[in-house]
Amino acid sequence: MRYGEKLSKRIKDTNSRLCVGLDPRPDLSGGMEKIPDLLKQVVDETWEYAAAFKPNMAYFEAMGLRGLEMLEEMLGNMPKEVPIILDAKRSDIGETQKYYAKSYFENWNVDAVTLNPFLGYDTMEPFLDWEGKAIYVLAVTSNPGSADFQRQMVGDRYVFELVQDICRRAHEEGRKTDVGMVVGLTNASDDVLSRIDDYPLLIPGLGAQGGDLENMAGKGRTAPDTINVSRGIMYKDMEKSFGEKAKFWAEQIAASYPA
Numbered sequence: 001m002r003y004g005e006k007l008s009k010r011i012k013d014t015n016s017r018l019c020v021g022l023d024p025r026p027d028l029s030g031g032m033e034k035i036p037d038l039l040k041q042v043v044d045e046t047w048e049y050a051a052a053f054k055p056n057m058a059y060f061e062a063m064g065l066r067g068l069e070m071l072e073e074m075l076g077n078m079p080k081e082v083p084i085i086l087d088a089k090r091s092d093i094g095e096t097q098k099y100y101a102k103s104y105f106e107n108w109n110v111d112a113v114t115l116n117p118f119l120g121y122d123t124m125e126p127f128l129d130w131e132g133k134a135i136y137v138l139a140v141t142s143n144p145g146s147a148d149f150q151r152q153m154v155g156d157r158y159v160f161e162l163v164q165d166i167c168r169r170a171h172e173e174g175r176k177t178d179v180g181m182v183v184g185l186t187n188a189s190d191d192v193l194s195r196i197d198d199y200p201l202l203i204p205g206l207g208a209q210g211g212d213l214e215n216m217a218g219k220g221r222t223a224p225d226t227i228n229v230s231r232g233i234m235y236k237d238m239e240k241s242f243g244e245k246a247k248f249w250a251e252q253i254a255a256s257y258p259a
């Protein structure tokens with residue numbers, strides 16, 4: 001089964017496009033030793049509402065070797081039907097990318113990984129022949145600085161449209177790996193979305209970053225797009241359970257962008 005099929009099935013089964021972000025912060029969680037139980041609790045309480053989970057490498061790397069062990073332990077115990085998108089945003093020459101691809105797709109067996117496309121198509125190549133896997137390339141990120149490069153014009157096209165050419169090329173070449181894009185909800189204007197094809201989108205920026213779900217309403221998209229919430233579930237309204245917050249966000253998303 002291709003990645004897109006697995007994610008589409010999950011979105012249908014749960015009636016949810018919510019991607020639950022797993023960004024553990026020891027400073028807000030009573031110390032590093034609390035993180036493994038916290039992650040287990042978040043996964044246990046939210047998985048029924050989750051189209052996907054997205055651990056961000058930065059938060060695990062910040063805890064040193066123990067953090068990587070925690071990530072590995074967590075990945076080994078995730079519900080198998082929920083796709084895992086590892087937010088790594090890697091970028092390097094192709095020879096080195098081979099080892100990132102092996103690390104994420106073979107050793108950790110995640111379903112998808114985020115990549116920075118700045119070094120060009122050849123650096124995506126090592127990720128493109130993996131059955132059942134996907135990459136999401138950064139196209140229009142959710143930060144204000146997305147205007148610095150991504151939303152600049154080169155001739156009569158935006159830079160993010162050149163990024164989209166990577167998806168098109170992989171698709172035309174019939175590669176085994178699915179290729180989607182990261183498009184931040186905060187910057188998902190009509191001008192942007194009208195130029196984005198129906199490839200799977202990973203859409204961060206809901207919750208703490210204030211992205212507006214109305215941006216996604218009525219766009220006629222059919223791809224298995226998933227909308228991420230990290231802090232809004234793990235570190236907001238702590239009197240509520242993680243499950244309650246995940247349910248809330250799944251419903252909010254469905255109201256504007258039905259599954």
Ligand SMILES: O=c1ccn([C@@H]2O[C@H](COP(=O)(O)O)[C@@H](O)[C@H]2O)c(=O)[nH]1
Nearest residue numbers: 056141142184204207208209229230231
């Ligand atoms: O453009 C991007 C790409 C990735 N992210 C990541 O998503 C989550 C968002 O966390 P929140 O707490 O829901 O704001 C985090 O891991 C970011 O590094 C993004 O925000 N924007």
